[in-house]
Amino acid sequence: MKNLKNYLIISAFSLALVSCSKSDDIPIANNITLHFDNTFKNTTIVLGDAASSSATTNTSAKGQVHHFSELKYVISNIRLIKADGSEFPYNVNNLDQGATVINHSKSQTLDYVLSNIPAGEYKQIKFGLGVKPELNTLDQTKFPKFYTEAGANDTEMMWEWGTGYRFTKLEGFYDTDNKEMSIHTGSTVEGTEGAYTQGVDAYRDITLDLTTNAVVGRKAPKITIKADFDKLLSGKTNTITLSTGTGMGDNATPNIHTAAQMVKFVDNLGGNGSSDLSGMFSISSVEN
Amino acid sequence: MKRLFAILPIFLLLLSCSRDDVIEPIPYENPEIPLNIPAGFPSLNSSVNGNKPTKFGVQLGEKLFQEKMFSANNTISCASCHQPSNAFSDNHAQALGIYDRVGLRNTPPVQNMAFMKFYNWDGNILQLEKQPLVPIITHEEMDSSILEVINKISAVNDYKNLFKKAFGDENITPERIYRSIAQYEYTLISANSKYDKVKRNEGAIFTESEARGYQVFKIKCENCHSTELFTDQSFRNVGFPVNPSTEEAGRARITGIPADYMRFRVPSLRNVEHTAPYGSFGQFPTLEAVLDYFNNGVLDADNLDPILKENGNRIPLTEQEKQDVISFMKTLSDNTFVGKQWL
Numbered sequence: 246m247k248n249l250k251n252y253l254i255i256s257a258f259s260l261a262l263v264s265c266s267k268s269d270d271i272p273i274a275n276n277i278t279l280h281f282d283n284t285f286k287n288t289t290i291v292l293g294d295a296a297s298s299s300a301t302t303n304t305s306a307k308g309q310v311h312h313f314s315e316l317k318y319v320i321s322n323i324r325l326i327k328a329d330g331s332e333f334p335y336n337v338n339n340l341d342q343g344a345t346v347i348n349h350s351k352s353q354t355l356d357y358v359l360s361n362i363p364a365g366e367y368k369q370i371k372f373g374l375g376v377k378p379e380l381n382t383l384d385q386t387k388f389p390k391f392y393t394e395a396g397a398n399d400t401e402m403m404w405e406w407g408t409g410y411r412f413t414k415l416e417g418f419y420d421t422d423n424k425e426m427s428i429h430t431g432s433t434v435e436g437t438e439g440a441y442t443q444g445v446d447a448y449r450d451i452t453l454d455l456t457t458n459a460v461v462g463r464k465a466p467k468i469t470i471k472a473d474f475d476k477l478l479s480g481k482t483n484t485i486t487l488s489t490g491t492g493m494g495d496n497a498t499p500n501i502h503t504a505a506q507m508v509k510f511v512d513n514l515g516g517n518g519s520s521d522l523s524g525m526f527s528i529s530s531v532e533n
Numbered sequence: 534m535k536r537l538f539a540i541l542p543i544f545l546l547l548l549s550c551s552r553d554d555v556i557e558p559i560p561y562e563n564p565e566i567p568l569n570i571p572a573g574f575p576s577l578n579s580s581v582n583g584n585k586p587t588k589f590g591v592q593l594g595e596k597l598f599q600e601k602m603f604s605a606n607n608t609i610s611c612a613s614c615h616q617p618s619n620a621f622s623d624n625h626a627q628a629l630g631i632y633d634r635v636g637l638r639n640t641p642p643v644q645n646m647a648f649m650k651f652y653n654w655d656g657n658i659l660q661l662e663k664q665p666l667v668p669i670i671t672h673e674e675m676d677s678s679i680l681e682v683i684n685k686i687s688a689v690n691d692y693k694n695l696f697k698k699a700f701g702d703e704n705i706t707p708e709r710i711y712r713s714i715a716q717y718e719y720t721l722i723s724a725n726s727k728y729d730k731v732k733r734n735e736g737a738i739f740t741e742s743e744a745r746g747y748q749v750f751k752i753k754c755e756n757c758h759s760t761e762l763f764t765d766q767s768f769r770n771v772g773f774p775v776n777p778s779t780e781e782a783g784r785a786r787i788t789g790i791p792a793d794y795m796r797f798r799v800p801s802l803r804n805v806e807h808t809a810p811y812g813s814f815g816q817f818p819t820l821e822a823v824l825d826y827f828n829n830g831v832l833d834a835d836n837l838d839p840i841l842k843e844n845g846n847r848i849p850l851t852e853q854e855k856q857d858v859i860s861f862m863k864t865l866s867d868n869t870f871v872g873k874q875w876l
Contacts, residue, residue, distance in 0.1 A: 385679050385680050386679070396678070405667060405672070406671070407657065408663065443787060444789070503782045503788075503793070505789040508789055
């Protein structure tokens with residue numbers, strides 16, 4: 246019993262030390278805000294319907310003018326890489342706490358706050374465009390919050406027939422006669438990773454070097470990530486011409502384009518997974 | 534302190550004991566239902582072994598199959614489209630769901646599912662247990678969610694009892710719903726048609742027309758409609774009129790392989806008499822219309838099935854041959870299956 250008393254005294258003492266150091270020094274954790282800036286090249290996108298005069302228009306490498314009325318995508322599997330190379334995974338296996346739908350028409354969704362990030366310097370960020378295959382089931386019991394967020398009537402980020410999530414949903418208009426364009430991406434794979442029996446994997450892992458290290462400590466840094474949708478049609482991997490119709494090569498409406506056509510958009514937006522690991526994404530700024 | 538240490542191991546022991554109990558034992562009063570595998574049928578889908586039908590699992594699945602609370606407004610059950618008298622399909626060209634919303638495709642019959650490798654016309658589902666969620670959440674079908682369904686059926690005492698009988702306790706989980714429905718569907722085996730009775734030498738004999746039709750069938754149809762399931766379970770583009778919906782791409786929607794564009798699963802012909810209209814979106818009202826179309830010539834396509842390409846994009850059939858083939862196809866009707874009173 247005497248020993249126990251000693252322990253108590255020692256632990257009280259050390260607790261006092263810890264609390265001392267806390268007030269003197271940096272906190273052990275803080276937030277990082279990821280701000281998503283959706284652009285055509287360097288211009289932040291303004292959405293608009295077919296007749297809109299205020300919508301931001303863009304012209305593709307193939308000369309097709311286009312603009313969006315809706316722009317959504319899913320970010321998940323976020324990992325922060327410290328200056329020493331070690332990795333801090335941010336709720337990577339919990340869609341409720343580690344995944345979000347970026348919806349350009351809702352400004353509050355453009356800032357995603359990562360909470361309780363251990364103090365330190367971070368040099369790189371990795372994240373997924375879409376949901377990795379092992380979590381890409383519409384499991385309402387496991388992740389009710391994300392399920393509701395993705396399935397809301399004004400979000401529609403569920404791919405019912407694929408029983409998975411939509412990873413990107415882009416609606417808009419192209420060419421001077423404003424033909425509809427509707428580009429949805431998502432996975433159709435069956436089986437386990439490395440041994441898929443059929444389908445395509447539309448999940449893409451993104452790696453971005455920060456322009457300066459993000460310093461988490463007394464301050465909560467803000468990292469601005471640019472998503473340049475000019476890359477959709479004029480990407481590093483594919484230069485795409487949109488066409489409307491019911492043929493095998495037609496690609497401007499959802500799903501009529503085969504999963505093969507879809508993958509061309511996926512590779513442009515999220516990289517091809519080998520030579521291009523950034524796709525449309527880049528770091529605009531790191532504010533410490 | 535000493536006493537505490539003495540108690541601790543016992544406590545740990547207890548913990549490990551109760552942990553063993555977490556594995557649900559199959560209650561002895563819930564026996565497995567052996568599947569009668571008809572001679573000449575393909576081997577079972579490997580998922581069946583992981584979810585063998587049991588007496589109460591099937592009973593629960595059958596009840597859930599009829600459950601209209603699966604839909605947002607309690608009007609649509611699985612059986613609304615998968616009607617027993619139509620070999621668990623319906624008479625609509627395209628499926629009709631909640632508020633009469635029209636689906637993309639023709640309702641596929643639910644029969645002999647245990648022997649199939651692919652489900653739906655594009656084969657997007659490979660395990661039957663993964664299918665029930667799709668109509669529950671699809672806007673054009675039931676437009677609900679699995680938690681909404683669980684909340685509703687939890688209020689019904691019958692269900693609590695059935696889940697307990699089937700799975701050992703009253704917990705209603707998504708997994709148990711999917712598994713019991715699949716168990717029920719695994720038991721929907723149709724192999725008791727006139728054709729089967731002829732083959733099994735049970736005294737039935739083909740009429741002259743049926744016998745002639747069988748000979749024509751073997752030459753002109755059996756390449757694709759092979760095995761005792763009357764499908765080789767492949768995906769083919771046979772040049773049928775194309776669904777105008779921008780959602781449709783056939784199997785290519787799933788695989789991303791350009792050659793799969795507008796390819797669909799070869800349908801089984803069992804009970805085909807009862808599953809009109811025909812085609813992936815019900816293009817053809819009758820069997821006559823299907824055979825006329827094949828005889829007159831199908832739409833050309835780069836990936837049109839090679840057998841059709843080699844034959845000038847058609848399957849030539851005389852009027853007599855058409856009638857005979859239809860007579861033969863009607864011998865595949867299993868009246869004990871389509872006429873059986875289910876629940």
